[in-house]
Amino acid sequence: MHALSAVRENVGMDELAQWLGEQLDEDERTTRATDQTLGQRNLRWSAKPVDEAFFRVVAAKHYVVGTGEFSPEDAHHIAEWDPARVLREIDGKRWFVEMLANSLKPNPTTGIPRGVAWSMLTRMAEVYRDRPGWKAYWPGSG
Template identity: 30%
Template sequence: MRREPTFARLDQLAAWHEQQADPLARPFRRGVEILEHQQSAALFRRMVGNRAATDPNRLNLVGMLPLDAPGRWCERHGYRCTVSNGSIGVMAQRSDEPPVVARLGDTLVWNGEKITVQERPGLVTPPREDDAMGELVQWLGDQLDEDERIAQAACWDEWSDVWTARPPQASYERYTVVDYLDDVVVAVTPENADADSVGQHVARHDPARVLREVGAKRQLLDASNADCSPACRRDHTFSGSCALRWMGPVSEIDGEPWVRNEDGRQVPAPMVTTKWTLRLLALSYADRPGYRAEWRP
C-alpha cells in the first residue's frame, strides 16, 4: 500500500495537492481524483490564509490569503476595505482620512491608533509619472515659451493679434492678410499653392490663436506635473491635481481594463494617461531640436 508523503506545514501540503491536481503532470488520473485534489488544495490554502489573518496587529498580504481576509482584518480596526481581485491590492480608509494603500507582499500594521503599511523588503516604489517624464515636461515648457515669445513679437499693439484673410478686390490688388485696422500684415503670393488657401491658413494661425493654444497646453502641463498626495505615489485617485493620473492600478476582467475610484468602486479605465497626454503634446514639436524618438506615443 502506497503511503502519502508527510509535511511539516500546511502550505507544503497545499502545494502537493495542487501538483497532484495538474492534469498535464498526471494525464492518467481520473477526473474525480483531480477534483478531490483541487478541493483539498483550496481548503489548505484557505486554512493558511485564515491563520495569517488571526494576528490583530499585522496582516501579511500573501498570495494564499483569502480575498475576504483583509476586509475582516480592517473592519476589526474601524476601517472599510477594498480588495483588488487577483492582485491582492488593498485600499483601507477610515472616515475622511486619506486611504492606506498596500500591494501584494506588503504588511498592514495596526499600531494601536491607525493602520500603516510596511512595504516588503527590497520593494522600490516606482517613480511618479511626472518625475519619469520630467525632462519632457521641461522641454515642452520651453517650446511653449518660444511660441509665446514669437506670437507676442508679431503684435504691434494689444489689438493686433487678430488677423483676417482679404482676397483682392480688383485686378491690381494682391491677396493679403490684414489686421484690425485693415492694414496689411503680409502679402500672400505663393508660386504654386492657391493664394486663398494659404491666406486663410495664415489668418487662422494668427497670434491670438497661438496664445490661446499656449495657454491651454500650459494648463495640461500644470495638471500632469502637479504634486500629488503621498497616497497617489502608489494608487492614483481622481480628485484634484490627479485628474490626469488614472494610471492604475489597472486590472482586467474578461479583457476589459478597470480601475478603482476614490470610493473603491470599479470603473472603466480611461484611454488617456499623463504619459500619453505629454507625448501627444510633444508630437506637434517633433521637428524641433531636442525632440527624442522615445517620446513618440
C-alpha cells in the same frame, strides 16, 4: 525593467514636461513678435479680397501681414492662425501640461491615471520633436 519604463518612473516625466513648457514659451515669443505695430495690440488677422483670385491677410488695424497676395485658401489659413488664436492655444496647452505633470507626481491631485497622463504629455510633445532638446528615449522619437 525596460529602459523606457525606468525613464518614465524617474526623471523623464519632469524633464519632458519642462521641455514642453519651454517649447510653448518659444511659440509665445515668436507669436508675440508678429505684432509689428510698434507695441499696439494688433493680433487679430483676417483675409481680405484684393480681386477674385487673390487675398491679403490684414490685422485688425488694416496693417498688411506679410508682403504680397495669397490664394483665397492660403489667406484664410494664415488668418485662421492669427496671433490671438495661437496665444489662446498656447495658454490651453500650458494648462494641460500642468495638469498632466501633476498627475505624474507621487501624490497627484488630478485623478488622471499616470499612464494616461504620460501618453497625453508625450503626444503633445511630439509636435516639437524636430526641435533641439528632443530626447531619443521619449516615446515617438522614431
